[in-house]
Amino acid sequence: MGSERLYSLPPLPYDYKDLTPHMSEEQLRVHHMKHHQAYVNGANAILQRLEKARREGADLDMKATLKELSFNIGGHVLHSLFWGNLAPPRGAKEPGGALGKAIADEFGSFERFKKEFSQAAISVEGSGWAALSWCRQTGRPIIMQIEKHNANVYPMFRILMVLDVFEHAYYMDYKNERAKFVEAFWNLVDWEAVNKRLEEAMR
């Protein structure tokens, strides 16, 4: 299998120091270079393990293998989305365009959306994510609370924006205070990028 058929760590669209003071350079560096890389490596190792077993005609514990694969691919995909919906804290503070309208229609106001999304993030049991997703069937933005990297995901819903609330995402900056990290996150959302994802999902 050529490396083009494996996962790789995407570069960040900004510098490691660009998200300060809300996310420190050290925190972001470790998160991207160590944690995200570990999911990339983990997913690739399992793909190669599957290939080897197929080549040798050997049996694998499919249940355990696919569970591990889902966790690692989920981790890779969600982190890639996460980096893409963050930006240095100088952009718009609220969404405009189709996203602004979809949020106002569904939640009544941006403040209400922010409150629900924050509560979703803060209350994730253990490790996981809050995600804003788009349901094509109903034309509604729907908040997902994802446990680990792969539980509670709605199949086929397009994910527009995610917030990582694994402790590894914030422990260096905020210790155990997840709510402070969630509050800081709002300074880093790239609303233009999230709106672009929505426009693509609506097409």
Ligand code: MN
């Ligand atoms: Mn993470």
